[in-house]
Amino acid sequence: MGRTVRMATAEAANATAFSTAHAHLPYVVAPVPVTSLTTCRVLVLEWIDGRALSSMGRNAVGVQEQDARDVLHVVQMGVQASLVQLLQTGLLHGDPHPGNLMITPGGRLAYLDFGSLCTVLPHHSEGMVAALAHVATEQWGLLAADLQVMQLVKPGTNLADVEAALRAEFSGDPPPYRRLQQTPLCQA
Ligand SMILES: Nc1ncnc2c1ncn2[C@@H]1O[C@H](COP(=O)(O)OP(=O)(O)O)[C@@H](O)[C@H]1O
């Protein structure tokens, strides 16, 4: 966890900012930096006991029942915490892969590795909410406009082309996003 000059203190500040912004979520935990031991080259954090998500659901005899329950619990916490970051606090963990996330013995979701933290601007959050609604109502032209609000489409792009591409991508019976609802995890 050693970093180059200034990176350690920047990462410590990121971890603190993330913890502060999400203190209202009782199921989220992030390590507190030990400032007295942290230098510009070395980051020291409190230790968090837990199991990496990258190790869940995999063993020689398949997924155990307890594991399946833990996975579902983690997914629920992860979805909620991600929505809070994207839509409420606007402070997003920049690298939330399963090696940087753990489940603690008390069932909380631990975020590690604050090398990058992204800021989500309010109009980006509003674009995301609108996009969810427009996928649900299959309004592809409005969805194309939402993508522009979120700056996912370059300025000057012909939105009619984007609308046509979205319509083609989401067409099908059932459409791809509805097929997701039929996966075992969504039915559990
Ligand atoms: N505060 C912590 N408590 C417990 N384990 C940690 C903590 N910070 C890091 N780790 C462990 O060290 C690993 C690597 O740390 P991380 O910050 O993700 O470094 P890297 O930038 O190399 O990915 C993590 O996947 C986790 O297993």
Ligand SMILES: [Mg+2]
């Ligand atoms: Mg990491």
